[in-house]
Amino acid sequence: MIRALAPLVLSLLVLGAGPASASPGGSVPDRILSPVVVAEHLAVDPVYVHPDRHLDGDRSTILSEARAVELSERLTRELPHVYVAVTPWQNAPRSMATALVNRAETEGTYLVVGSGPTVVSARSDGARTPGPSSDTVRMALAVVNERPDMARASLDDRLDLVLDLLGDERAAAREYERLASGSEQGRTVSLVVVLVAALPLVVLVLWALRRRALRPVRVVPLSEAVVDTVESAAREELRRDLVRDLPSYGRRVAGFEGPRSRAARALAAYEAAGRVLDTAEDVSDLVGVRVLLDHCEAALTAGPTPRHCFFDPRHQGVKAPVRLRVPASPRATTVPACPDCRRDVRAHVPPKAVLDSLRDRPTPYYAVPAEESAWAATGYGTLAPDLVERVLSGGARG
Ligand SMILES: [Zn+2]
Known part of the structure; x- marks a missing residue:
């Protein structure tokens, strides 16, 4: 053949x-x-x-x-x-x-x-x-x-x-269950790894406290290995959730019988989500997949355009505009933000933003040059309405 x-x-x-x-x-x-x-x-x-x-x-x-x-x-x-x-x-x-x-x-x-x-x-x-x-x-x-x-x-x-x-449908279900429970064990192991990794830190801190009276104590930073372990466990959980959810959107898009314009919008957002998930390397990409699926959902249900927090689209709560100063510049802009992030901005504290870990060091996603990230260029769609089109035409990474 x-x-x-x-x-x-x-x-x-x-x-x-x-x-x-x-x-x-x-x-x-x-x-x-x-x-x-x-x-x-x-x-x-x-x-x-x-x-x-x-x-x-x-x-x-x-x-x-x-x-x-x-x-x-x-x-x-x-x-x-x-x-x-x-x-x-x-x-x-x-x-x-x-x-x-x-x-x-x-x-x-x-x-x-x-x-x-x-x-x-x-x-x-x-x-x-x-x-x-x-x-x-x-x-x-x-x-x-x-x-x-x-x-x-x-x-x-x-x-x-x-x-x-x-x-063999039963074998598929069994292996899938095993995969899911394996990841539970993985999380438990991760926690143990974190605790074990943190042990020297605790010893160091205790030792430092005892020596405090004699000399100034240097602040011991959290080990990068500890942070990495926690972050990769969270990333894999996010990825697994998306892999689980994506097919149901595909089925709904395929079976959608509403107006053609909404069908096209839903399909475009679904395609964009699938495309990014295939190549996602980082939490900032996986968060983007979730945002694209929210756009798909809005098209399928004729719901309003999703309103996400600029700093992290996963943040909950009512979104409202907050003025953001551009560092070292007299310019300011307005972005939608959740209550926690608005409070942080007003207190001049950097809000907890999605980090892009593909740079030399983890960077808030919006600090990545716009030509290298559709997320940065559009604030995950909060600043520009063409997120889906950008991802489909040029990919999430420009
Ligand atoms: Zn927020």
């Missing part, structure tokens, strides 16, 4: 993929790999593997031709409505997956691997899509993308696990 690739590669080369190469690994830039081409291939063979992905690269991104054939036979035999595409698509495999489903001839579940290790999926619309249920797909993908031992697994192993779980 994989032989069907030969004419495909030929047609891509004809399309102008650069110097013609006789080997099947002739490099084909991903911009010309259209979802249409992949959909046409999947109509005859349930596994599409881009020629580059048979060749060099580490084990997490390649799939041998022999394995592709085996996978294809397995799908035909055991999971006839599941399709797999291993592509070079960067950044937005989820929106490409949606495009693929829209162009596919048959209904089913389409698993797509982009340039990274994450496996994403898109399903045909409609409650009667054949094959595994959307819940099973969601749980299987959460396990393969989130389970710690899978982070270093080969693409082979990752796809095998997904197919095992798609074929």
Whole structure:
């Protein structure tokens, strides 16, 4: 079946993929790999593997031709409505997956691997899509993308696990439960790690107190390892919540029957959220996903535009404008803020803002240059109404 690739590669080369190469690994830039081409291939063979992905690269991104054939036979035999595409698509495999489903001839579940290790999926619309249920797909993908031992697994192993779980709903539920309870244990362990890490600190402080009468005490800063542990646990919890919630928005967008303009707004916000979640590296990105889902929710329910706190969209309470001085400048601006942040601003205390940890040191997200962050450029949408468009056109990171 994989032989069907030969004419495909030929047609891509004809399309102008650069110097013609006789080997099947002739490099084909991903911009010309259209979802249409992949959909046409999947109509005859349930596994599409881009020629580059048979060749060099580490084990997490390649799939041998022999394995592709085996996978294809397995799908035909055991999971006839599941399709797999291993592509070079960067950044937005989820929106490409949606495009693929829209162009596919048959209904089913389409698993797509982009340039990274994450496996994403898109399903045909409609409650009667054949094959595994959307819940099973969601749980299987959460396990393969989130389970710690899978982070270093080969693409082979990752796809095998997904197919095992798609074929067995109970196993998918069991593994998903285990993943969730594992993260509980992870949190307990994190706490222990924090306490153990903090022990020398406590000893130091006690020692310092005893010496206080003799010499001035230097303030001992909190160990960075302690802070890191707490922050990464919080980040992973946030990510897990979003991975859990995103598919339900997708289903609601797909089944939405209201006015076309609202449907388009909801779809755009959902697409933007999915795209950012695929590449989120940092809490500031994950908070952005939540904001985009709030915009999706507003479009679906005809609710008002979400009003978030400028400093951290997760803050609760009634938002009201507060004047903010631009440091070292006579200029000031007005931003919406929650009661706590307004109190801080009035007391000249920096409010607790979302931190961008991708800089040299954690920085309030709004201090990142606007051209490098859609969040900073729009204050998570509180300062400019075009957050969704910016993310879709240029990505969250400019
Ligand atoms: Zn606030």
